[in-house]
Amino acid sequence: MPQELEKLLEQAAADDSVLRGRAAEGLGELGGAPAEEKLCALLEDKDVIVRFKAAVALAWLGNEAGAEVLAWALGRTELCFTALQAVTELGSKRLFEPVRRFFSRWHLHPLERVQAAAALLCCGGPEGEDFLRGCLKSDKPEERGLAIELWGRLKMPGALDLLRGILNDSSETHRMDAARGLAQLGDKRSLQLLDRVARQTEDGGLVEVAA
Numbered sequence: 001m002p003q004e005l006e007k008l009l010e011q012a013a014a015d016d017s018v019l020r021g022r023a024a025e026g027l028g029e030l031g032g033a034p035a036e037e038k039l040c041a042l043l044e045d046k047d048v049i050v051r052f053k054a055a056v057a058l059a060w061l062g063n064e065a066g067a068e069v070l071a072w073a074l075g076r077t078e079l080c081f082t083a084l085q086a087v088t089e090l091g092s093k094r095l096f097e098p099v100r101r102f103f104s105r106w107h108l109h110p111l112e113r114v115q116a117a118a119a120l121l122c123c124g125g126p127e128g129e130d131f132l133r134g135c136l137k138s139d140k141p142e143e144r145g146l147a148i149e150l151w152g153r154l155k156m157p158g159a160l161d162l163l164r165g166i167l168n169d170s171s172e173t174h175r176m177d178a179a180r181g182l183a184q185l186g187d188k189r190s191l192q193l194l195d196r197v198a199r200q201t202e203d204g205g206l207v208e209v210a211a
Contacts, residue, residue, distance in 0.1 A: 005030060005032070008023050008026045008027050008030065008035070009023075009034075009038055012038055017045075017046075017047035020042065020045060020047065020050045021047070021049055021050045021053045024039060024050060024053040024054040024057050025053055025057060027039050027057060028053075028056070028060055035061075036058065039054045039057050039058050039063075039065075039066075040058070042054035043055060043058075043069060051066075052069055052070075052073055052079060055067075056082060056083070059086035059087065060089050060090075062089075062090065064090065064094060067090075067094045070083045070086055071095060071098040074098055074101075074102045080112060081112055081115060084102075084112070084115040084116055084118075084119045085119075087099060087119040087122070088119040088150075090122075091123060096124050096125060100125060103117060103119075103120050103125075103128070110140055110143040111142055111146055113131075113143075114131075114132065114135055114146045114147055115146065117132050117135075118132060118150045118154060121154065122154070132147050132150060132151065141173065144174060148174050148177040148178055148181055149177045149180045149181045149184070151163065152180070152184045152185035153181060153184035155185060160185060160190065163181045163190070164178075164182070164193055167179055167182065167210075175197075175206055176203075176205060179194065179197065179206060180209055182194060183209070194211075198211040
């Protein structure tokens with residue numbers, strides 16, 4: 001057994017729930033069948049945050065075993081955004097209804113609603129795409145910025161041209177979001193532009209993201 005996996009499995013059995021939570025995160029990063037098996041076991045942990053971290057880790061590994069925990073987390077203010085990110089990655093139809101109900105709530109934070117739209121789309125709700133498309137033209141900076149990044153991450157129609165256009169426009173205020181979107185889109189046709197931006201811009205944050 002690899003030393004790192006052995007250490008994480010030992011940590012996952014610790015009395016301290018903080019250590020077990022860290023083990024869940026580490027097992028998610030490590031991946032592989034033994035890690036997933038232990039994460040599934042941690043879904044039964046006596047500490048709810050450990051269960052949540054295990055569910056999130058499993059979602060990023062494409063495993064639906066923690067779907068019920070993620071649905072529960074949508075009702076927790078301090079956990080819902082992380083849960084939505086995990087659901088977006090997982091794209092489980094089992095979570096369509098919980099996400100739809102969340103998306104329909106009043107008084108959501110703009111970023112929560114944008115991320116919920118992405119999760120809804122990935123779970124099979126086309127209305128999520130309509131909302132994200134509208135956010136691309138939003139006059140709320142945080143809303144538009146996240147939508148731009150997600151457009152690349154979700155490999156939406158026309159993403160390459162949209163993101164390259166934004167990044168190539170020196171007057172745009174969302175160039176960093178476009179760079180992140182291009183990185184997640186993973187289309188090699190954007191490499192030349194990203195390299196040029198990384199070498200020529202004076203914005204240190206944008207240089208780091210483009211590089």
